[in-house]
Amino acid sequence: xxxxxxxxxxxxEEPGLKAxxxxxxxxxxxxxxxxxxxxxxxxxxxxKYLRVLGDRYALSPGAVESVYPPANVxxxxxxxxxxxxxxxxxxxxxxxxxxxxxxxTPWMTVLLMTDEELLQDGINASQPLTxxxxxxxxxxxxxxxxxxxxxxRWKSLAPTVGELRYLAHVRKTSTALRVDNELEExxxxxxxxxxxxxEGKSCWAFLVSVENRVSDMPKASPEATIELLVLHAWRFFxxxxxxxxxxxxxxxxxxxxxxxxxxxDGPETAALSMGYGKPHPPRRRQHMLVVSRAVHxxxxxxxxxxxxxxxxxxxxxxxxxxxxxxxxxHLVRRRMGAWPPHRAP
Numbered sequence: 001x002x003x004x005x006x007x008x009x010x011x012x013e014e015p016g017l018k019a020x021x022x023x024x025x026x027x028x029x030x031x032x033x034x035x036x037x038x039x040x041x042x043x044x045x046x047x048k049y050l051r052v053l054g055d056r057y058a059l060s061p062g063a064v065e066s067v068y069p070p071a072n073v074x075x076x077x078x079x080x081x082x083x084x085x086x087x088x089x090x091x092x093x094x095x096x097x098x099x100x101x102x103x104x105t106p107w108m109t110v111l112l113m114t115d116e117e118l119l120q121d122g123i124n125a126s127q128p129l130t131x132x133x134x135x136x137x138x139x140x141x142x143x144x145x146x147x148x149x150x151x152x153r154w155k156s157l158a159p160t161v162g163e164l165r166y167l168a169h170v171r172k173t174s175t176a177l178r179v180d181n182e183l184e185e186x187x188x189x190x191x192x193x194x195x196x197x198x199e200g201k202s203c204w205a206f207l208v209s210v211e212n213r214v215s216d217m218p219k220a221s222p223e224a225t226i227e228l229l230v231l232h233a234w235r236f237f238x239x240x241x242x243x244x245x246x247x248x249x250x251x252x253x254x255x256x257x258x259x260x261x262x263x264x265d266g267p268e269t270a271a272l273s274m275g276y277g278k279p280h281p282p283r284r285r286q287h288m289l290v291v292s293r294a295v296h297x298x299x300x301x302x303x304x305x306x307x308x309x310x311x312x313x314x315x316x317x318x319x320x321x322x323x324x325x326x327x328x329x330h331l332v333r334r335r336m337g338a339w340p341p342h343r344a345p
Contacts, residue, residue: 010170012104013187015090019054023047054094056211057134057144059231063087065188067205069197071234076241082110082205083192084232092168092189097161098214106168107211108231110193111147111157114201121153128204129230144229147206151216151224158218159194164210167192197238207232 027045055063065085069077086092092106115125130148133141149157159167174185197203209229210217216226243251 004175006174008172008174010172011165012093012106012168013089013170013189014104015094017052018096019052019056019094022050022052024050051137053137055091055231056095056209057136057142057229059091063091064207064232067232067234069205069236069238071236074237074239077197077236077238078199078241079196081192081194081196082112082203082236083190084110084207086189086191089170089172089187089189092191095211097164097210097217098212105161105164106191108191108207108209109159109164109167110191111206111208111228112193112195112197113157113204113206114198115204116201117153118204121150123148125202125204129233134229145233147208147228147230149226149228150222151226152222154216154226154228155218155222157195158210161214161217163194167194197236199238199240202235202237204233204235206230 025045025047027043029043063086065087067082067084069075069080069082092108093104095107097105097107113128118125118128128147129145132144132146134144136142168189168191170187170189172185172187175183191207193205206228207230209231211229216224
């Protein structure tokens with residue numbers, strides 16, 4: 001997404017018809033006809049049946065646009081909820097969770113499990129899914145993948161039906177704010193999990209179907225085995241988050257203070273206790289004053305000859321400026337003696 005794109009968020013995207021079987025009745029009444037054959041207003045009626053198909057046991061190719069965290073990647077993901085971006089914006093709302101659920105509740109969600117949790121439940125952490133088949137709309141079965149969890153694990157991970165509505169939304173992007181392109185609009189659906197990845201853990205994220213699971217969300221008995229249809233799955237590793245600058249500052253021992261250590265006596269004690277820096281020794285201050293005066297003289301057009309006779313223009317200090325130095329002071333170099341210069345005898 002570019003910075004000049006308009007982004008809008010919507011709670012849901014209602015499909016024209018949800019997936020399922022429908023019965024359609026049509027009636028036509030004829031009235032005010034002059035012919036005696038049509039006295040009494042005859043009616044014509046018919047009944048038709050139709051079935052709306054949609055993804056149920058497996059997603060169509062290209063339905064998953066992207067996932068986050070990325071698959072098979074290590075990173076600091078402990079502050080990011082795993083989520084799936086679906087290319088068809090109506091997909092999470094094309095089926096129902098159950099008869100008693102409210103409208104606009106998605107029929108899918110993302111579950112997060114670590115390798116340790118899978119091993120505790122007797123599941124192979126490298127291949128946690130099992131191949132299965134489900135009856136399709138025709139005579140052919142549909143291949144799918146399932147995840148079998150004990151009821152106690154499902155109870156600790158599953159969201160409630162009320163929480164499902166907050167774990168999916170629609171994002172609409174458009175180029176309305178851009179002047180160099182034609183207007184383009186695009187909608188995607190985003191389904192996220194309800195759990196942050198633990199630091200330093202290898203994690204699995206499962207996009208699972210919760211269709212017709214109102215009765216056991218998440219009130220399944222611990223002894224029961226929950227078989228979940230997995231629509232998409234990916235793996236990643238959540239590294240430990242490095243210490244940030246703010247965390248390092250907060251971890252400082254503020255009782256010791258951040259000022260320089262000051263002596264117990266001396267004229268600079270009061271200044272150091274107020275946070276001022278340590279003063280330079282008198283000899284160093286004198287040398288800094290000599291250089292400052294020399295640079296000032298050069299900038300004002302003075303020409304200085306090293307070892308000149310007569311009075312020293314810098315208060316008796318031996319000249320350390322190269323003859324013919326530029327007026328901007330950038331060619332100041334040591335000509336003779338050690339640095340810093342010593343007072344001439």
